[in-house]
Amino acid sequence: MKTKFNITVIPGDGIGPEVTKQAQKALEAVGDVYGYTFLYKEALMGACAIDETGNPLPDETLELCKESDAILFGAIGDPKYDNDPSAKVRPEQGLLKLRKELGLFCNIRPVKAYDTLIKNSPLKEEIISGTDTVIYRELTGGIYFGIKELSDDGKQAFDGCSYSVEEIERMAHLAFKAARSRKKKVTLVDKANVLETSRLWRKTVTELAKEYPDVELDFLFVDNAAMQLILNPKQFDVILTGNLFGDIISDEASVIGGSIGLLASASVGSENALFEPIHGSFPQAKGKDIANPLASVLSAAMLLDHLGLQDGARAIEAAVQKSLELGITTEDINSERSFSTSKVGDFISDYIQNQEDSNLNFQNIHMGQSTII
Ligand SMILES: NC(=O)c1ccc[n+]([C@@H]2O[C@H](COP(=O)([O-])OP(=O)(O)OC[C@H]3O[C@@H](n4cnc5c(N)ncnc54)[C@H](O)[C@@H]3O)[C@@H](O)[C@H]2O)c1
Ligand SMILES: CC(C)[C@H](C(=O)O)[C@@H](O)C(=O)O
Numbered sequence: 001m002k003t004k005f006n007i008t009v010i011p012g013d014g015i016g017p018e019v020t021k022q023a024q025k026a027l028e029a030v031g032d033v034y035g036y037t038f039l040y041k042e043a044l045m046g047a048c049a050i051d052e053t054g055n056p057l058p059d060e061t062l063e064l065c066k067e068s069d070a071i072l073f074g075a076i077g078d079p080k081y082d083n084d085p086s087a088k089v090r091p092e093q094g095l096l097k098l099r100k101e102l103g104l105f106c107n108i109r110p111v112k113a114y115d116t117l118i119k120n121s122p123l124k125e126e127i128i129s130g131t132d133t134v135i136y137r138e139l140t141g142g143i144y145f146g147i148k149e150l151s152d153d154g155k156q157a158f159d160g161c162s163y164s165v166e167e168i169e170r171m172a173h174l175a176f177k178a179a180r181s182r183k184k185k186v187t188l189v190d191k192a193n194v195l196e197t198s199r200l201w202r203k204t205v206t207e208l209a210k211e212y213p214d215v216e217l218d219f220l221f222v223d224n225a226a227m228q229l230i231l232n233p234k235q236f237d238v239i240l241t242g243n244l245f246g247d248i249i250s251d252e253a254s255v256i257g258g259s260i261g262l263l264a265s266a267s268v269g270s271e272n273a274l275f276e277p278i279h280g281s282f283p284q285a286k287g288k289d290i291a292n293p294l295a296s297v298l299s300a301a302m303l304l305d306h307l308g309l310q311d312g313a314r315a316i317e318a319a320v321q322k323s324l325e326l327g328i329t330t331e332d333i334n335s336e337r338s339f340s341t342s343k344v345g346d347f348i349s350d351y352i353q354n355q356e357d358s359n360l361n362f363q364n365i366h367m368g369q370s371t372i373i
């Protein structure tokens with residue numbers, strides 16, 4: 001069995017480096033306990049890559065990613081580009097190009113309500129308790145990758161949206177297969193009452209569903225789906241949707257989980273795979289050691305699952321569960337009693353390495369009597 005893995009790490013911008021470091025600490029702890037070796041190579045992407053090379057996705061980064069067993073990515077983005085709509089080179093272009101070049105067409109975003117966090121949620125306990133859904137977001141097509149134009153006088157802009165049957169089918173197969181090992185339901189979220197591309201999604205997915213007679217298929221228009229996610233999230237098992245709708249409803253769905261700082265993701269295709277939190281570079285928190293690292297840590301768990309290292313993945317998830325139970329969390333989870341990004345990362349790695357002892361030590365912390373971490 002393979003025990004050595006090459007991981008390309010792309011910390012990126014803003015809080016990216018801070019949260020990715022905690023995910024690497026978790027991977028190191030898993031390596032120690034279960035006998036795996038992770039060989040990391042760090043690569044530039046985003047605003048930091050533009051600053052250093054003029055290119056948001058340098059060729060070396062792309063090559064490293066292609067050669068590695070998996071990619072761990074933090075976040076990209078910087079206000080200097082967000083606030084300059086006419087910037088010709090943008091950090092986000094790096095991420096979009098990487099997804100496209102590596103063929104990472106399917107982005108998987110699990111959403112669940114953690115029992116220990118439900119009391120903090122702005123949503124009612126009876127509504128979110130027990131929610132366990134996963135968003136299958138198409139990632140390399142749609143309006144993100146259509147023809148873009150700005151008229152010469154700058155007074156008109158155009159973004160084209162296109163989807164092919166092939167792009168829809170490969171996504172739908174993954175969503176139906178996932179549903180088979182879950183609650184056997186796929187909800188296609190689209191805007192088929194208006195958009196031609198959405199009508200192609202409905203037609204194609206309806207046809208393909210015949211191959212999965214054990215899986216229920218239903219449809220929701222995206223505006224209704226946005227509302228249903230808040231009113232009755234338990235109705236969802238696998239949500240299948242296009243690129244833009246998936247982007248929007250997954251940030252919305254993170255409210256159910258308690259914080260966007262908890263939502264991990266995997267982007268997969270035929271060859272490579274990339275693991276990243278769904279959140280962005282949260283520039284306001286850069287360098288402050290306050291960002292929630294758990295989305296990145298849980299992305300590392302998804303990376304381990306992808307590599308077939310299920311023991312390590314479960315160990316990370318158990319450590320995250322414990323940190324939530326003991327309240328060893330950042331300020332987005334509990335502003336009255338919070339721990340720093342790095343302290344949460346220390347707890348996770350310590351718990352993985354030495355569960356019983358950590359349990360005892362951190363019991364004290366829970367009681368507010370110790371400064372062990
Ligand atoms: N995958 C990515 O790299 C990615 C994703 C989304 C946005 N972005 C980029 O990030 C930059 C900022 O975008 P934005 O402000 O719209 O989105 P964002 O996700 O960075 O932050 C939105 C809000 O979510 C919360 N948040 C995000 N991450 C958190 C964390 N780890 N812990 C605690 N709270 C967290 C904060 O309240 C923050 O104000 C932009 O440049 C954008 O393009 C990148
Ligand atoms: C940064 C941006 C291009 C990206 C997207 O829209 O896909 C982000 O919002 C995400 O969710 O990963």
Ligand SMILES: [Mg+2]
Nearest residue numbers: 247248251278
């Ligand atoms: Mg997004």
